[in-house]
Each structure stands twice: as C-alpha cells, then as structure tokens.
Amino acid sequence: MDFSDFLYMRSELSLLIVVIFLLLYDIIAxxxxxxxxxxxxxxxxxxxxxxxxxxxxxxxAFGGMYxxxxxxxxxKSILNIATLVxxxxxxxxxxxxxxxxxxxxxxxxxxxxxxxxxxxxxxxNFLLFYIGLEMASIPMATLIAMDKKNLKSAEAGIKYIxxxxxxxxxxLFGISxxxxxxxxxxxxxxxxxxxxxxxxxxxxxxxxxxxxxxxISLVPFHLWTADVYEGAPTNVTSYLSVVSKSSASFVxxxxxxxxxxxxxxxxxxxxxxxxxxxITLANLFAIRQKNMKRFLAFSSISQAGxxxxxxxxxxxxxxxxxxxxxxxYVFSNLAAFGxxxxxxxxxxxxxxxxxxxxxxxxxxxxxxxxLAMFSLGGIPPFAGFFSKFFIFSAAAQQxxxxxxxxxxxxxxxxxYYYLLVIKAMFIDKNEKPIPSIKSDTYSNASLVICTAGIxxxxxxxxxxxxxxxxxxxx
Amino acid sequence: xxxLSIFVLIPVLMILALFVSKKRNQILGIMVTGSxxxxxxxxxxxxxxxxxxxxxxxxxxxxTSSVRWxxxxxxxxxxxxxxxxxxxxxxxxxxxxxxxxVSWKIEPLTKEFFLWYCLLSxxxxxxxxxxxxxxxxxxxxxxLIPMFLLIGIWGSGRKEYSAxxxxxxxxxxxxxxxxxxxxxxxxxxxTSMNVLEIRNSQIPLNEQYLFFILTFVGFGVLGAMFPFxxxxxxxxxxxPTAVSMLHAGVLMKLGGYGCFRVAIYLMxxxxxxxxxxxxxxxxxxxxxxxxxxxxxxxLKYINAYSSVSHCNLVLxxxxxxxxxxxxxxxxxxxxxxxxxxxxxxxxxxxxGRTHTRLITEMGGLMKVMPFLGVCFVIAxxxxxxxxxxxxxxxxxxxFVGAFxxxxxFRRTLTIIATASIVITAVYxxxxxxxxxxxxxxxxxxxxxxxxxxxxxxxxxVLIAGxxxxxxxxxxxxxxxxxxIGNVVAQVIR
Numbered sequence: 026m027d028f029s030d031f032l033y034m035r036s037e038l039s040l041l042i043v044v045i046f047l048l049l050y051d052i053i054a055x056x057x058x059x060x061x062x063x064x065x066x067x068x069x070x071x072x073x074x075x076x077x078x079x080x081x082x083x084x085x086a087f088g089g090m091y092x093x094x095x096x097x098x099x100x101k102s103i104l105n106i107a108t109l110v111x112x113x114x115x116x117x118x119x120x121x122x123x124x125x126x127x128x129x130x131x132x133x134x135x136x137x138x139x140x141x142x143x144x145x146x147x148x149x150n151f152l153l154f155y156i157g158l159e160m161a162s163i164p165m166a167t168l169i170a171m172d173k174k175n176l177k178s179a180e181a182g183i184k185y186i187x188x189x190x191x192x193x194x195x196x197l198f199g200i201s202x203x204x205x206x207x208x209x210x211x212x213x214x215x216x217x218x219x220x221x222x223x224x225x226x227x228x229x230x231x232x233x234x235x236x237x238x239x240x241i242s243l244v245p246f247h248l249w250t251a252d253v254y255e256g257a258p259t260n261v262t263s264y265l266s267v268v269s270k271s272s273a274s275f276v277x278x279x280x281x282x283x284x285x286x287x288x289x290x291x292x293x294x295x296x297x298x299x300x301x302x303x304i305t306l307a308n309l310f311a312i313r314q315k316n317m318k319r320f321l322a323f324s325s326i327s328q329a330g331x332x333x334x335x336x337x338x339x340x341x342x343x344x345x346x347x348x349x350x351x352x353x354y355v356f357s358n359l360a361a362f363g364x365x366x367x368x369x370x371x372x373x374x375x376x377x378x379x380x381x382x383x384x385x386x387x388x389x390x391x392x393x394x395x396l397a398m399f400s401l402g403g404i405p406p407f408a409g410f411f412s413k414f415f416i417f418s419a420a421a422q423q424x425x426x427x428x429x430x431x432x433x434x435x436x437x438x439x440x441y442y443y444l445l446v447i448k449a450m451f452i453d454k455n456e457k458p459i460p461s462i463k464s465d466t467y468s469n470a471s472l473v474i475c476t477a478g479i480x481x482x483x484x485x486x487x488x489x490x491x492x493x494x495x496x497x498x499x
Numbered sequence: 500x501x502x503l504s505i506f507v508l509i510p511v512l513m514i515l516a517l518f519v520s521k522k523r524n525q526i527l528g529i530m531v532t533g534s535x536x537x538x539x540x541x542x543x544x545x546x547x548x549x550x551x552x553x554x555x556x557x558x559x560x561x562x563t564s565s566v567r568w569x570x571x572x573x574x575x576x577x578x579x580x581x582x583x584x585x586x587x588x589x590x591x592x593x594x595x596x597x598x599x600x601v602s603w604k605i606e607p608l609t610k611e612f613f614l615w616y617c618l619l620s621x622x623x624x625x626x627x628x629x630x631x632x633x634x635x636x637x638x639x640x641x642x643l644i645p646m647f648l649l650i651g652i653w654g655s656g657r658k659e660y661s662a663x664x665x666x667x668x669x670x671x672x673x674x675x676x677x678x679x680x681x682x683x684x685x686x687x688x689x690t691s692m693n694v695l696e697i698r699n700s701q702i703p704l705n706e707q708y709l710f711f712i713l714t715f716v717g718f719g720v721l722g723a724m725f726p727f728x729x730x731x732x733x734x735x736x737x738x739p740t741a742v743s744m745l746h747a748g749v750l751m752k753l754g755g756y757g758c759f760r761v762a763i764y765l766m767x768x769x770x771x772x773x774x775x776x777x778x779x780x781x782x783x784x785x786x787x788x789x790x791x792x793x794x795x796x797x798l799k800y801i802n803a804y805s806s807v808s809h810c811n812l813v814l815x816x817x818x819x820x821x822x823x824x825x826x827x828x829x830x831x832x833x834x835x836x837x838x839x840x841x842x843x844x845x846x847x848x849x850x851g852r853t854h855t856r857l858i859t860e861m862g863g864l865m866k867v868m869p870f871l872g873v874c875f876v877i878a879x880x881x882x883x884x885x886x887x888x889x890x891x892x893x894x895x896x897x898f899v900g901a902f903x904x905x906x907x908f909r910r911t912l913t914i915i916a917t918a919s920i921v922i923t924a925v926y927x928x929x930x931x932x933x934x935x936x937x938x939x940x941x942x943x944x945x946x947x948x949x950x951x952x953x954x955x956x957x958x959x960v961l962i963a964g965x966x967x968x969x970x971x972x973x974x975x976x977x978x979x980x981x982x983i984g985n986v987v988a989q990v991i992r
Contacts, residue, residue, distance in 0.1 A: 342571055404644045405637045411569075414633070414677070418572055421681040426709075429681065433674040440670055444647060444663065452651040452659060486569045493571045 030086040033093045036077040036101050037143050043069045044136045051129030059128065066132045067112050074105040080495055085149060089213045092149035095495040100275050100348060101143055104268050107355040108139055110474055111264045114363050116467035117370045118260050127171060134164040135264060142272040151200045151210040162189040169257040181256025188239060188249040196236025202229025215284045221291060230288055240273040241329050244303040254322035259369050262318055263362035266325045271351040274329060278336045278347055282499050289339060296337045301431055303330035308438040315376050317365050324401065327439060328354060334416045334432060338423035341498035346415040349489045353412035356478030360397035363472050364390050367464045374459055377446060382455030387462055391450040393472050398443040400479045403436050408483035501564035503578040505540055506588065506624040509533055510617045517614050526610050534596040541592040548585050559985045560630060560695060573691045577631045581982035583829050587627045587756055590836045593964060594748040595620050598741035600957040601844045605653065612653055615645040616741065623749050632680045632761060633692045642750055643669045654737040665734035669721055676717030682710040683765055697765055707769035714762040715777060722754025723810040725784030735803040740847025747806045748840035752832045755813040763817065767990040774818045775908065781818065782912045784811030789922035798856045801930055802842045805882060808919055809835045815916060816897040820990050824900025825983045826976055827893055834889030834968055841878045841961040845871055848954050852947045858933040862940030868949040872935045874958050879927040881965050884920055889968035894920065
C-alpha cells in the first residue's frame with residue numbers, strides 16, 4: 026500500500042491531531058491556561074470542520090478495510106457542524122463551579138466518540154466497524170455520567186453502558202454467523218456471499234441489525250432512551266440525540282445498501298414494521314411527557330422512524346433525503362436543546378409546565394424554541410417541512426403508500442405535542458414566569474446558527490441538490 | 500421575475516419591516532401601505548389579464564413563469580393565473596386590506612398579531628398564484644399554522660380548544676393531501692410537478708380512485724365538507740375578527756379552489772365516477788349547516804354554520820362538473836368570501852361594544868348603532884339571496900347549472916339543496932329580528948357609539964364588492980366562463 030492512501034483518512038487524522046493537542050494542553054496548562062481551553066477547543070474544531078469540509082473520494086485504504094465515499098464526508102461534515110453547535114452550547118454548563126474542572130475531559134471524550142463514529146461510517150470491514158462502534162459508545166457512557174454527584178446521571182450512565190454492551194453482544198453474535206457462513210468480513214466481498222436462501226445468514230443479519238436498532242433507539246429497542254436522556258447532562262443529551270443517532274442511521278443505510286443487498290426483501294419488511302411501531306408508539310408516549318428532555322427523547326425516537334423512511338426504498342434519492350433529513354434535524358433539535366439547556370443552567374427549570382408564559386419574559390428564546398418545534402413538526406416555510414416532504418417522497422416513489430399515509434398521519438400526532446410546548450410558551454398565562462435570562466455569547470452564537478439553518482436550509486435548494494450529486498443507491 | 504411573485508414578496512417585505520418596527524403607528528403604517536399595494540397589484544393584474552384576453556391570448560394560464568427549485572424531484576417555483584385565480588387574488592387582497600382596518604385597535608402584542616397575519620397572507624397569495632402542486636401544498640400549510648397562534652393568543656371563548664382542534668384537523672387533511680399529490684406526481688410519470696404538465700399525462704384509473712379521494716377530502720376539509728366541518732364553527736367563533744374574516748373569507752376558498760384545480764382538473768375520470776358520493780355528503784352539508792344555524796344563539800356560531808352551508812354549496816356545485824354550475828361555484832366563492840367577511844367584521848364590531856354575542860341578550864340595537872345595523876341587514880339579505888346582491892347571482896347560477904344534469908339523482912339532490920335558501924331566510928331574519936329590531940333589551944347598550952371611521956371604511960369596501968357582483972355579474976361571469984371551460988373540457992375528454 027501507498028502512504029498516499031492515508032490521505033483518504035484526512036478527516037480522521039485531522040480530528041486525531043485536535044484530540045491529541047487538547048489532551049496535551051489539558052495536562053500541561055495550569056489553572057490559568059485552562060481559562061482559554063474552551064475558546065481554543067472550539068477554534069481548533071472549527072478549523073478541523075472547515076479543513077475537511079469539501080467532499081473527496083471515493084477511495085480505499087488498507088486493502089478495503091477503510092472506505093470513503095464523497096457522501097460519507099458530507100455526513101462527517103454534518104456531524105462536525107452538529108458537534109460544533111453542541112460545543113458552543115456547553116459554555117454555560119461549564120460556567121458553573123461544579124463542572125469547572127471537567128472541561129478538558131468533556132471535549133476530549135466527545136471528540137473521541139466522534140472519531141469512533143467517523144470510523145464506523147467509513148469502515149469497510151466488520152471489525153473496523155465494531156471498533157468504531159465501541160469507540161463511540163464507551164466514552165459516551167462516561168459523558169452521560171459526567172454529573173457525578175447526581176444520582177440520575179450515574180444511573181443513566183450505567184443504563185447506557187449496560188444496554189450498549191448488550192446490544193454489542195447481540196451484534197457481534199450476528200457478525201459471527203455472517204463470518205461463519207461466508208468466510209469474510211470485508212464489505213467488498215460480502216454482497217455476493219450473502220444470499221436470502223441461507224437461514225443462518227438471515228439469522229445473523231437479524232441479530233446484527235437489532236444491535237444497530239439499539240443504537241438508533243427504535244421501538245421495541247428504545248427502553249433505555251428516555252431514562253438516559255433525562256439523566257444525562259442536557260448538553261450530552263443533545264449530542265446523543267443528534268450526532269449519535271444520525272451517524273448510526275447513516276451507517277445502517279450504507280450497510281443495507283452495500284452489504285445486505287440480496288436481503289432487500291427481508292430488510293424492507295423489517296423496516297416497514299419497525300417504522301410503523303417506532304413512529305406511532307413514540308408519538309403516543311411523547312404526548313404524556315412533562316419533562317422537556319424526556320419529551321424530546323420520545324420525539325427523537327419518532328424522528329428516527331421518519332429517518333428510516335429514506336432507507337426503505339433503497340434508492341440513491343432515498344440516500345439524499347436521509348442525509349438531508351439528518352442535516353435539518355441537527356438544526357431543529359439542537360435549537361430546541363440550546364434553549365432548554367440555557368434555561369436549565371440558569372434557572373434549573375425543565376418541565377413543560379414551567380415554560381408557561383415564557384414569551385412575556387424571554388421573547389427571543391421562546392421564538393427560537395417555536396421555530397425548532399415548527400421545524401420538527403414539519404411546518405413550512407421552515408426546513409423541517411422540506412426534509413419531511415422529501416423523505417416521504419422517497420418512500421412513495423417506491424410505492425410504499427400505506428407506510429407514507431401512516432407516517433404522515435403520525436406527523437399530526439407529533440404536531441399536537443409540539444404545539445403543546447408552543448401553547449405553554451405563548452398562550453398560557455403564568456403569574457411567575459421564568460425570569461428574563463441573559464445568555465452568553467457562545468449560546469447565542471449556537472442559536473443563531475440553528476435559526477439560520479431552520480430558516481434557510483429549506484428555502485435554498487442548494488444544500489439538497491449538492492447532496493444529491495454524491496448519493497448512491499443499491 | 501414574474502410580477503405575480505410580487506404578491507408573495509409584499510407580505511414577506513411586510514414581515515421584515517414589522518420585525519424592525521417599534522411604534523404602533525409604524526406597524527399600522529406598514530400594514531396599510533402593504534395592503535394598499537396588494538390592492539393596487541391586483542387591480543393591475545385584472546387590467547392586464549383582461550387586456551391579454553381581449554388581445555386573443557388563449558393559453559389556459561397566463562403570465563406563466565417557472566424557475567427550477569428542487570432538481571431531484573423536478574420541483575419548480577412556477578406561477579400562472581387564469582380567471583379563477585385572478586378572482587381569488589382580488590378577493591384575498593380586499594379581505595387582507597379590510598382585515599387590517601378591522602383590527603386597528605388589536606391588543607395586546609400588536610406587532611406579533613400582524614406578523615402572523617402577514618404569514619397567513621403569504622400562504623393565501625402564494626397558493627393562488629402557484630401552478631406547481633408542491634408549492635401549492637407548501638403555501639397551503641403555511642396558511643394553516645399561523646391560525647393556531649392567532650386564535651390561541653388573540654381569540655375569545657374556548658380559544659385553546661378551538662385553536663388546537665382547527666389546526667389538527669386541517670393539518671390532518673393536509674396529511675392526506677400530501678400523499679395525494681405525491682401519488683399524482685409519481686403515477687402520472689410527468690416530468691415536473693406543474694399542474695399544466697401533469698394534465699397532459701394520463702394517470703391510470705385505479706390510482707385515480709385512490710388519489711382523487713385523498714386530494715378531494717384533503718382540500719374538502721378546508722372547504723368545510725360535511726362531516727369534516729366541525730373545526731369551522733369552533734374556530735371561527737373563537738378567532739379574533741380579522742382572522743375570522745380572512746379564514747372564512749379566503750382560507751376556506753383554498754379548499755374549493757384546490758378541489759377544482761387539483762382534484763378535478765388532474766383526475767377527471769375518477770371525479771366523474773366518484774362524484775355521487777361527495778355530492779351526497781356536500782348536499783347534506785348544505786342543508787345541515789343551514790338547519791344548525793337556525794338554532795344557534797351566538798352570532799358567530801350562526802354565521803359559522805351559515806358558512807358551512809355556503810361552502811358546501813361551492814363543493815356541491817363543483818362536483819356537478821358542468822360549466823354553468825362551476826361558474827356559479829366560483830361566483831359563490833367570491834360572494835361568500837365578501838359576505839362572510841362583512842358578517843364577521845360587523846359581528847366583531849358589535850361584540851367589541853356590547854361584549855356579548857348572544858342574540859338573547861341583545862335587542863333593539865338598530866336604534867343605537869344605525870350604521871352597523873343597516874350594514875348587517877344588507878349582509879343578511881345578500882346571504883339569503885336578494886336579487887341585486889351577490890348571493891342571488893351565485894346561487895341562481897349554481898342551481899340552474901346543477902339542474903342542467905338530466906339524471907334523477909342529481910336533480911333530486913339539487914332540489915333538496917335549494918331548500919337551503921328558505922332555511923337561510925329563516926335564520927337570517929330570526930337573527931336580525933331578535934337583536935337589531937324590537938325594544939332595547941339592555942339599557943347599558945343605549946350608551947354605545949356607532950362605527951368609527953376605520954370600521955366604516957372597511958365595511959363600505961366590502962359592501963361595494965357585494966353590490967358590484969350582484970348588479971354587474973356579466974363581465975365577471977364571462978371572464979370566468981372561459982377559464983372554467985378548460986377544466987370542463989378536461990372532464991368531457
């Protein structure tokens with residue numbers, strides 16, 4: 026192999042350099058140096074985002090162990106943007122004395138999980154895939170339990186690590202069946218060797234895919250989600266719900282497209298039912314939630330169901346819509362989490378009831394929240410409408426009309442609970458609303474980015490069209 | 500850029516201007532300037548349209564232009580108008596204009612109210628200028644969502660319940676619609692989502708059955724089709740005056756227009772086969788709405804049920820699938836739009852003074868506020884179809900057109916629907932008799948004042964429109980006839 030092959034891994038390498046630099050800085054810099062830690066981390070990460078922004082490839086390294094397609098770099102850039110926004114929102118969390126000393130770990134661990142997701146996305150072999158997956162989930166458990174003194178956070182951390190280990194076990198079991206029946210783990214060789222006539226392979230496939238469903242937290246593998254989301258620090262929750270989920274769903278798509286092509290009938294059936302249950306059940310549970318974080322947990326489960334609509338058709342257009350959906354979802358969900366974490370860090374209030382009358386004291390925050398809710402609910406002219414429409418059209422194009430009808434009717438249920446939040450903020454009266462909050466520059470910047478995304482990603486077709494030129498189908 | 504796009508551009512600019520405005524006068528100034536320019540634009544459009552037609556333009560849509568928007572799905576931002584959309588655009592601009600004057604004193608959060616109001620009008624105008632089904636759908640949904648906040652914040656009565664009910668029912672309808680338009684696009688195999696192009700390609704009959712039902716019901720819910728009309732009385736009763744006006748006057752017309760432009764135009768075969776089912780439903784709606792209005796005591800509920808009856812009549816006429824009835828339907832949309840806006844404006848003004856809308860608690864108001872009283876009587880007479888006012892022209896055309904069908908089924912339904920005229924007379928006269936005439940019931944009301952200048956202005960504009968349609972319908976009907984002929988030709992094909 027040639028050393029120039031390493032250039033295909035430039036996103037990973039560049040992120041690795043940032044991580045190592047920050048780790049060293051954390052060790053060397055004393056108390057005085059740590060004051061600048063956040064700006065430096067964010068600046069470096071921004072440079073990394075810009076440097077690896079332009080898509081390149083396709084190419085392979087290490088004999089097919091590592092693969093890179095232009096679409097994968099697009100997804101990595103989306104994850105970068107999301108992580109950047111999350112980092113910006115972390116500022117007001119670390120302003121609290123309790124967490125002052127944990128800044129270094131937080132940025133370091135978050136970037137390691139991101140690196141894991143990079144490898145997961147670009148893997149060309151089940152082994153590298155598995156390493157990437159574990160690299161993404163074990164530090165995540167640490168992040169979730171970061172609020173050490175808080176029992177809920179610790180509990181969430183344990184819950185996450187146990188369910189992650191369990192799902193990894195199931196997944197490895199599936200991979201072992203696939204290896205046993207085909208004799209290889211390379212994605213390039215597998216498609217010809219996997220046939221839908223071999224029951225053992227189908228079984229292996231089902232075990233494998235169930236492991237991934239755990240990660241994306243689809244019903245019926247979602248039971249850890251709400252507790253973990255509630256217990257984790259809000260900032261980590263937003264990272265978990267956006268970055269972790271988006272990368273896992275994209276990986277699911279590439280694997281189904283590239284490796285399990287011959288099982289298309291099987292996975293279409295599986296996805297069909299999983300989508301219906303996920304969307305419907307999660308929506309019904311979301312209605313009953315009082316806590317904003319639990320509420321968004323269930324909303325994100327149903328959103329994951331919508332994301333899968335892009336996969337089920339198996340077309341290149343489906344891939345475009347999926348990536349576009351993720352892109353829009355990043356902005357909408359992070360806008361909501363940005364508002365929640367600002368309010369939680371300043372006042373400690375997290376229930377929907379406590380948001381009553383928010384508009385009278387915090388017009389801008391409630392306005393951003395409203396945009397986020399409208400975008401999540403799929404209301405034009407905000408970006409969420411376009412992403413929903415396209416993802417439905419991807420499924421309808423392949424004739425899944427029944428599925429689309431069920432999904433679309435579910436958007437009405439989801440609209441109901443998104444409107445409940447808006448109603449609380451704008452319509453309900455409250456004698457003691459949350460006092461006026463002055464948020465810091467970093468959070469404001471993150472909210473500006475999200476708002477701009479919600480407003481402009483849909484109206485300008487540039488984003489979707491440029492994604493479309495990189496997508497590939499079965 | 501095509502000048503039709505300015506219809507959307509003006510409200511967008513108004514929103515941007517409202518964002519930076521601070522004082523009340525600035526806000527009102529922006530609204531008045533914006534809505535006057537909308538009126539001017541629609542006058543310009545009418546003149547241009549008539550000139551183009553008299554110069555022999557024969558295309559089904561004029562002033563078309565198309566800009567590629569989303570390439571992967573062949574979505575274009577394409578605009579174009581025919582006589583029906585020109586009429587609707589004029590109606591919309593009149594109602595937006597008068598609505599501004601009616602909500603002159605809106606409190607609290609004046610700026611936010613007008614922001615949402617402008618967003619609503621973006622949806623309405625955008626819908627009527629679009630010829631691409633995606634953009635139509637997008638504007639349709641854009642028009643729906645501001646209703647939630649407009650009713651929820653500035654409404655009265657059970658506003659939260661009504662706001663939620665209205666939003667969810669209409670969004671539910673739009674869900675059906677979404678599947679419908681995706682189905683139309685994919686099964687037609689057309690190369691763009693433009694209505695004019697899809698029309699040229701044949702949609703297979705089996706698919707037509709499914710997607711016709713989806714689109715017709717989807718638009719029909721907004722057109723208050725029985726039994727999906729239940730959002731309308733609650734919504735209209737709770738909404739603030741200007742919003743009721745815009746909603747009953749224009750937004751409900753989106754439903755009728757959509758049925759006409761998308762469902763029937765693109766899927767004529769299915770329309771012909773399935774028309775009887777929907778004819779029965781809308782026929783029931785016509786009579787049921789009128790009967791229900793008879794027993795209501797709240798002024799807004801009376802008018803809301805009367806709207807249900809009239810809007811069902813629009814759909815009823817469209818489904819008759821012949822030229823005369825469809826022309827009548829469009830006339831009815833115009834006439835009902837002006838009439839119901841006038842009603843809601845007057846009710847809002849009366850409510851603002853008496854603080855009650857129950858006709859049992861009022862009486863003899865004619866002596867106290869003669870101007871409002873007289874205007875109310877005019878609106879009532881228009882509603883029950885007095886010759887010389889718009890209601891007569893439109894209902895007459897509809898019933899004549901409907902009776903042109905020779906089969907017993909349609910004739911029987913027409914006869915039943917005609918009964919609504921009588922029932923309308925019953926509830927209008929009952930309402931007028933109870934709260935305008937007779938002795939003054941509540942002595943408190945004797946001190947109330949008559950309409951202010953801005954209220955008078957709004958009311959007079961609306962009455963002028965009603966009288967114009969009622970007295971000089973020929974020019975309008977001729978203009979409409981031509982365009983409707985295109986759709987009817989599609990059905991007969």
